[in-house]
Amino acid sequence: MEIYLDANATTPVLPLARDAALAAMADDFGNPSSTHSTGLKARALMDAVRARARRVLGAPSGQLLFVSGATEGIQTAVLSALNALRARRDAGQFVPDLLLYGATEHKAVPEALKHWNALLGLNFVVQAIPVGRDGRHDLDWLRAQAPRAGLVCTMAANNETGVITDLDGIAVALADSPALWLVDSVQALGKLDLNLAGRRIDYAPFSGHKLYAPKGIGLLYVREGAPLTPLMAGGGQEGAQRAGTENMSGIAALGAVLAALDEGSVFKNHAALAGYRERLAHALQEAFPGLVFNAPPALCLPTTLNFAVPGQSAKLLLDLFDAAEIRVSGGSACGAANAQPSYVLESMGLPHWQAASAVRLSFGPATEPGFIDQACERIRACGDSLRQCGAGLRPPQAALSLDSGEADPRSELDAAAVRRLLQEQPGLLLVDVREPYEQRLGLSLDLGTPLRCQAVPLSTLPEALPGWLALPAETPLLFFCRSGKRSAQAVRALRRLGRDQAWSLAGGLALWPAQRKL
Numbered sequence: 001m002e003i004y005l006d007a008n009a010t011t012p013v014l015p016l017a018r019d020a021a022l023a024a025m026a027d028d029f030g031n032p033s034s035t036h037s038t039g040l041k042a043r044a045l046m047d048a049v050r051a052r053a054r055r056v057l058g059a060p061s062g063q064l065l066f067v068s069g070a071t072e073g074i075q076t077a078v079l080s081a082l083n084a085l086r087a088r089r090d091a092g093q094f095v096p097d098l099l100l101y102g103a104t105e106h107k108a109v110p111e112a113l114k115h116w117n118a119l120l121g122l123n124f125v126v127q128a129i130p131v132g133r134d135g136r137h138d139l140d141w142l143r144a145q146a147p148r149a150g151l152v153c154t155m156a157a158n159n160e161t162g163v164i165t166d167l168d169g170i171a172v173a174l175a176d177s178p179a180l181w182l183v184d185s186v187q188a189l190g191k192l193d194l195n196l197a198g199r200r201i202d203y204a205p206f207s208g209h210k211l212y213a214p215k216g217i218g219l220l221y222v223r224e225g226a227p228l229t230p231l232m233a234g235g236g237q238e239g240a241q242r243a244g245t246e247n248m249s250g251i252a253a254l255g256a257v258l259a260a261l262d263e264g265s266v267f268k269n270h271a272a273l274a275g276y277r278e279r280l281a282h283a284l285q286e287a288f289p290g291l292v293f294n295a296p297p298a299l300c301l302p303t304t305l306n307f308a309v310p311g312q313s314a315k316l317l318l319d320l321f322d323a324a325e326i327r328v329s330g331g332s333a334c335g336a337a338n339a340q341p342s343y344v345l346e347s348m349g350l351p352h353w354q355a356a357s358a359v360r361l362s363f364g365p366a367t368e369p370g371f372i373d374q375a376c377e378r379i380r381a382c383g384d385s386l387r388q389c390g391a392g393l394r395p396p397q398a399a400l401s402l403d404s405g406e407a408d409p410r411s412e413l414d415a416a417a418v419r420r421l422l423q424e425q426p427g428l429l430l431v432d433v434r435e436p437y438e439q440r441l442g443l444s445l446d447l448g449t450p451l452r453c454q455a456v457p458l459s460t461l462p463e464a465l466p467g468w469l470a471l472p473a474e475t476p477l478l479f480f481c482r483s484g485k486r487s488a489q490a491v492r493a494l495r496r497l498g499r500d501q502a503w504s505l506a507g508g509l510a511l512w513p514a515q516r517k518l
Helices: 015-026 037-057 070-090 108-119 139-148 167-173 248-263 270-287 314-323 343-347 352-356 369-389 415-424 436-441 458-469 485-496 508-516
Strands: 063-067 098-102 125-129 149-155 180-184 203-207 218-222 304-308 359-362 429-432 452-455 477-480 502-505
Touching: 015 248, 037 063, 037 218, 037 248, 063 070, 070 108, 070 149, 070 180, 070 203, 070 218, 098 108, 098 139, 108 125, 108 149, 108 180, 125 139, 139 149, 139 167, 149 167, 270 304, 270 369, 314 359, 314 369, 314 436, 343 352, 369 436, 458 485, 477 485, 477 508, 485 502, 502 508
Parallel strands: 098 125, 098 149, 149 180, 180 203, 429 452, 429 477, 477 502
Antiparallel strands: 063 218, 203 218, 304 359
16 A cells, blocks of 8 residues: 655545546536536536635635646736836836745745745846744744745745744734735645735635645735736636636536535644654654754744654665555655755755755645554554664665666566567576665566566665676566666666666656556
């Protein structure tokens, strides 16, 4: 069973949300802009979801637009604020020239600020608001800069650490500021009471896929009186503020999630979620002695843990968890492809080793107790595997200089090609290049027939090379690992030495179960 603990990146779609989306496709498929009965049914569904969202978000007034997700919402909000500032400047009015964002913001925010600042020709100063060791904004610094600020962007809760922003403290710091205020509320939905009407928040974007709705649907709240410039112009949908035929299946699914949230029928309360987090934290500490948490739990969402283990890299831990069928991440999913220290943790002033070795564990508010039981058991098994295999003493590739270039497509085999090779070459030799701690926890490659298999971690590849090179030239070797990257490196090394009968499993074991169904 997969233990999915990466909910801050995305969540599975709730069955009730999936059913609502399918019903919208099958029954309420009309265009809500059409005036016939089928269109009117779609319009009624959309209006009902918007009304439900207003209740859940505490936003009886202001505009609430359906958008594709938080990134579009952020872009729209930033464009709206900066376009209003430009209009004031063009009219000869005083315009604050400072654009502020939290140093730990999701990259979508500073990148949007820089993009529209340049495109609109404003040339304002874009500056990060410092944060303390606890991940919270420096309110004294913000108060000092507030008179010059035209737009201030903060998060309701951080996606990497789970640190909850002191929104009331920021509101006080901005009390005498002319700035518009954008609050990225993606991680808050279903976990925090935002009370939008009770705060001076001007813009609040939300993303459905962070709370059990499908990807491609979100919301943007715009306070009554706040400037709004459409990001897309066209057929006049969403009161002419967001063009394009509405995503009715996504809206229906989001509506089902909001209804469950409104009625309290699916989601756990804060105390229950905090109890889950405490159990997971205890299991982590048992599994990895010396583990440190990178943010104070008392200031964080009850669904997020961010930690580091002295002496163990984030990559090793991620591979270990993935081998145990536990899905976690090293930080934001948007930056997962870049093996860089977390800028969020660096902004908090954490030591380099912590920022470079951080792992994020997150779960959703619909999580059941039995799932937490299995997660804790699996986490402890990961710790046992590390201790028994002595992982960390010799890092992968320590004895090798392997290139990390792209694999030759001719040396990568998908499931169908592997089966053809097996028919043609029944003497196929399988080589598992995962590290011992992964091999102990994870599944092996099942081709449905007994085959010779060697376990040769990539870190010990040089010792195995002479034996492979001494095999008959026609003996085929199929290398595999978790993702296909390490096996591709091993194959490149062999082929450079003239061993052409060597292939790697494309996509590794991560894709193999899906490929076997083809």
